[in-house]
């Protein structure tokens with residue numbers, strides 16, 4: 583098959599690992615398009631609830647996934663950890679995942695290149711990506727990051743323990759589901775950001791990607 587597509591960089595990992603920020607900076611660095619695929623699942627959950635259905639309603643979730651309007655992905659209502667928690671409920675449904683595949687794959691092929699971040703980019707959406715990173719950090723450190731974000735937004739009611747519990751619950755739901763569970767692809771590079779600030783994590787990501795792409799060029 584001829585390779586008309588651009589370069590594809592897959593970035594997966596759990597909530598608050600830093601993958602979204604890293605993906606945006608990496609895309610800017612290389613001049614590539616960037617897709618936060620979590621927004622697709624967040625938008626499906628939003629549309630299901632707005633229409634008055636339960637998130638567990640498979641029929642509703644599948645039909646809203648099939649009819650998703652990508653122009654609505656910059657909706658501020660999609661931000662925040664709660665929208666992410668709701669997204670992980672519809673993300674368990676295999677037909678929802680299948681309905682969102684085509685859009686993600688078409689985006690990934692956009693020249694000159696694309697960075698996609700999510701849970702299953704390196705394993706399911708783009709198994710032939712040119713570089714794959716699995717970005718992680720301990721649950722405690724990820725909870726601290728979420729907790730500081732909440733404080734910065736003026737939320738003083740949610741305690742650290744509740745944030746940590748929510749992170750653990752989401753990790754379990756995303757890793758434990760049968761279809762496209764969150765897991766590191768065999769050919770991905772691990773980037774642990776537990777001890778890294780965003781600058782250092784970005785530098786490490788670019789280093790790993792360049793090494794991977796360089797190896798391919800030499801092959």
Ligand code: CDP
Nearest residue numbers: 597598619620623666669670673700701702
């Ligand atoms: O930013 P954060 O990591 O908290 O969330 P997100 O990346 O926006 O993802 C929200 C939820 O969508 C995740 O917990 C997953 O359940 C689901 N998701 C997925 O299943 N597959 C993806 N490629 C991206 C997100």
